[in-house]
Amino acid sequence: MLYLASQSPRRRELLGQLGANFSILDVDVEEVPFPEEAPIDYVQRVARDKALAGWEHLTREAQADALVIASDTEVVLDRRVFGKPKDADDAVDMLQALSGHTHEVISAVCMVSGKREEGDVSISRVRFAALSEPEINAYVATGEPFGKAGAYAIQGRGATLIEHLEGSYSGVMGLPLFETARLLRSFGVAV
Structure with missing residues (x-):
């Protein structure tokens, strides 16, 4: 049985596009970069932590034959990781920083079973238009x-x-489908 360890409706929608049957696991993992941790290492670590948290939950329920997939996505500009905004002011600050610049979106996916663990990563480059203050506020x-x-x-x-x-x-939406499909196939899941 395949499980998606995610609270994200976007990830559920994306995984569903691959045609795989799966159930949802609601996991809560701390998403805070370590000091001096490279953004790509941070994103891969969080995806892995989510998958392992899901796996640990299932093994407590004696579902040792399960497969768990999880993902993390972060926006990065000049090594600064932009997580989810805390409030409207934080969202405005992020959008002002991204305005007129090209940033990276790092999306890592990790899959675990009782026998192995594998991950993959997608890095995209996104260029924002120069945004006015009224555009950002709207x-x-x-x-x-x-x-x-x-x-x-x-x-x-x-x-x-x-x-x-x-x-x-x-x-960029939150689950890189090419990398996800490749991982699923490697674990014997038809997509």
Whole structure:
């Protein structure tokens, strides 16, 4: 049985696009970078921590034959990791920093079973248009930036902020489908 260790409706939607049957595990993992931790290492660690937390939950319930997949996605500009905004002011600050710049979106996926653990990572480059203060405030007022790394949603109104995308659209959304499908196949899951 396949389980997705995620609270994200976007990840559920994306994994569903692959046609795999899965159930949801609600895991809570601390998402704070270690001092001097490289952004890619941080994102991979959090994805792994989520998968392992899901696996530990299942093994307590005697489901040792299960597979658990988890992901983490972060926006990075000049080695600064932009998590989810705490409030409207934080969202405005993030969008102002991203305005007119190209940033990276790192999306890591990790899969664990009783016998092995594997992960993969997708790195996309996203260029924001130069945004005015009224544009930023109007976008934040929609509520869409909340709960989203970097304070925007590429699959929503946030798409209007983006001049150029190089990489994985699904990775920017929160689950890189190419890497995810490759991992699922390697664990014997049909997609």
